């Protein structure tokens with residue numbers, strides 16, 4: 001995605017890449033939530049044409065349906081669930097004009113995070129809020145600047161956000177130049193392995209403090225310092241139902257994700273971390289009933305649960321489509 005972004009920059013265009021420039025096609029195929037998605041939509045919303053081979057070896061080449069009523073089941077299946085159905089060899093993507101991006105980063109306390117989330121829930125689509133919680137809470141707000149009047153409005157909103165320390169507001173000209181959302185603690189010399197589960201749910205509104213207290217408790221009891229909980233903001237155009245896709249959680253406003261890590265090759269510590277992740281998911285399910293399958297876990301016992309939370313009522317139809325196009329389960333299982 002970084003290469004795509006840097007290539008487009010030369011042509012004064014941009015694409016809503018995610019928080020890392022290092023991800024590949026999987027970012028686009030699994031939905032693709034960008035800090036710019038509230039004003040641009042998900043990465044799958046930018047797909048105009050898609051080419052590839054189904055799991056059964058047959059070629060396909062589909063173009064984006066014009067209107068919702070033209071809904072094509074295969075298109076819906078591929079936009080968000082392609083990785084279960086076939087190998088994508090080519091996509092034609094919509095791009096947008098390149099505009100400057102304002103970035104606000106700071107360290108926050110518990111109550112400041114609560115206030116920031118409250119403010120972000122009433123922001124215009126041009127702004128989004130991300131945070132990561134380990135030993136400390138680090139937050140990142142991102143806004144695309146349309147013109148100088150708009151810039152003043154965005155800066156005004158950013159200046160209303162509370163913070164404890166290290167507040168930096170800066171303007172960059174490409175998504176790849178944004179600061180990274182990462183933990184501040186010093187890493188030890190161990191190699192860590194990890195799993196990630198991404199959840200999806202509506203605005204927290206009156207549940208704000210309740211959710212943050214749950215997260216604080218989970219963080220206080222995390223197995224080690226490399227485990228954390230973070231979140232991205234959706235809304236705006238990600239809520240658009242213009243074209244049917246396999247990203248069914250179009251009402252989602254927050255995507256908290258749980259990162260569980262353990263010292264490589266230590267099965268006992270792996271089990272403890274996986275238990276912590278499951279417990280975190282169970283505790284957050286009341287506010288985040290959905291799952292974003294950016295990471296799949298066919299090797300873990302919770303795969304069936306993540307599939308049904310990701311695709312809900314659409315799952316049986318998706319499984320029927322897979323039975324036609326990938327009958328031998330060449331691609332990852334949908335069961």
Ligand SMILES: Cc1cc2nc3c(=O)[nH]c(=O)nc-3n(C[C@H](O)[C@H](O)[C@H](O)COP(=O)(O)OP(=O)(O)OC[C@H]3O[C@@H](n4cnc5c(N)ncnc54)[C@H](O)[C@@H]3O)c2cc1C
Nearest residue numbers: 018019020023024025026027030032033083086087088294
């Ligand atoms: C540092 C970091 C930051 C991230 N930030 C975001 C973010 O901001 N927003 C977001 O939505 N997600 C984010 N993610 C999640 C990321 O988008 C997913 O993990 C995604 O699946 C990664 O795709 P990949 O191609 O890089 O990885 P891979 O592991 O190579 O692929 C992921 C899956 O996609 C399948 N796949 C890849 N290419 C194809 C293809 N051509 N045809 C069929 N299947 C294919 C693979 O088989 C695999 O199952 C982030 C991940 C990381 C590590």
